[in-house]
Amino acid sequence: MTADERHLDQLARLVKETADEEIDCDQFLEIVAIFLNRVAQGLDPTAACRALKQHVRVCPECKEELLAIAQAESVDISCLQGEI
Amino acid sequence: MSGVEASDLSNEAWLAGLRARDADVLDALRERICLGLQSSLGHRAEAGEADLDDFAQEAVLRVMDKLDSYRAEARFTTWAMALAVRLSLTKLRRRSRKDVSLDASVAASLTDNSGATEAATHGARGEMFNLLRQGVAQALTERQRQVIVAELDGVPQVVLAEQLQVSPGAVYKTSHDARRKLKAFLSDAGYDSDTVGELLDAR
Numbered sequence: 510m511t512a513d514e515r516h517l518d519q520l521a522r523l524v525k526e527t528a529d530e531e532i533d534c535d536q537f538l539e540i541v542a543i544f545l546n547r548v549a550q551g552l553d554p555t556a557a558c559r560a561l562k563q564h565v566r567v568c569p570e571c572k573e574e575l576l577a578i579a580q581a582e583s584v585d586i587s588c589l590q591g592e593i
Numbered sequence: 594m595s596g597v598e599a600s601d602l603s604n605e606a607w608l609a610g611l612r613a614r615d616a617d618v619l620d621a622l623r624e625r626i627c628l629g630l631q632s633s634l635g636h637r638a639e640a641g642e643a644d645l646d647d648f649a650q651e652a653v654l655r656v657m658d659k660l661d662s663y664r665a666e667a668r669f670t671t672w673a674m675a676l677a678v679r680l681s682l683t684k685l686r687r688r689s690r691k692d693v694s695l696d697a698s699v700a701a702s703l704t705d706n707s708g709a710t711e712a713a714t715h716g717a718r719g720e721m722f723n724l725l726r727q728g729v730a731q732a733l734t735e736r737q738r739q740v741i742v743a744e745l746d747g748v749p750q751v752v753l754a755e756q757l758q759v760s761p762g763a764v765y766k767t768s769h770d771a772r773r774k775l776k777a778f779l780s781d782a783g784y785d786s787d788t789v790g791e792l793l794d795a796r
């Protein structure tokens with residue numbers, strides 16, 4: 510892939526994952542701990558969990574934070590593969 | 594070594610101890626955050642041990658500041674760690690990219706229509722990319738284009754927000770508005786999300 514194509518590919522993926530209603534990065538921070546605790550306990554995802562997963566698909570910085578918090582708290586999030 | 598074992602504390606005990614400014618509980622929180630940061634960020638070349646100590650110290654203050662916003666559905670330590678990671682990564686991102694001199698090649702990738710030849714090479718996928726370029730050129734405001742280009746260029750949101758003199762939340766909203774416009778632009782031309790996904794996966 511050329512650099513041009515890489516940028517367009519990246520943008521197309523972001524556009525594809527875009528939802529009409531999205532939580533922002535502050536809202537992500539408000540619910541990420543609840544989300545990780547639910548994942549750790551194997552509980553069903555709530556609407557807020559779904560909104561968080563959508564957010565990290567369009568926000569690389571919050572995805573980076575989610576991975577770091579999970580690592581710090583030893584929460585196995587491999588079950589989320591393909592979803593985030 | 595702190596007199597309080599972090600793993601022994603319940604959410605309520607953390608809250609009570611911190612509200613009372615119990616020195617042992619404050620110490621246990623700092624230690625706990627420090628260990629978490631070492632485990633999650635310690636492998637990064639740009640995050641030295643002294644940095645992580647400083648971040649942990651500052652994170653304790655942030656936690657104290659935000660105690661009233663803690664919601665009991667989360668484990669207290671996970672909530673505190675989330676604040677600590679946000680604080681630490683924001684500092685590292687700021688440090689990594691102090692100015693927002695955008696990579697001209699990203700802007701060119703997104704707006705230059707000479708990519709028409711690529712469309713011929715890559716068929717439907719190339720056509721979709723050309724349409725996306727058109728969308729960036731025609732459907733977005735100058736500010737939306739600027740934010741999208743910066744994001745693809747890897748400019749941290751916090752750095753871009755400071756440069757544009759708006760909040761990071763405002764940057765996110767601009768990006769979201771831009772993505773929604775591009776999604777509608779593609780959809781109007783017959784490229785819904787499923788079609789875009791299929792084209793992206795078909796290499």
Ligand SMILES: [Zn+2]
Pocket residue numbers: 533534537564568570571572
């Ligand atoms: Zn975010």
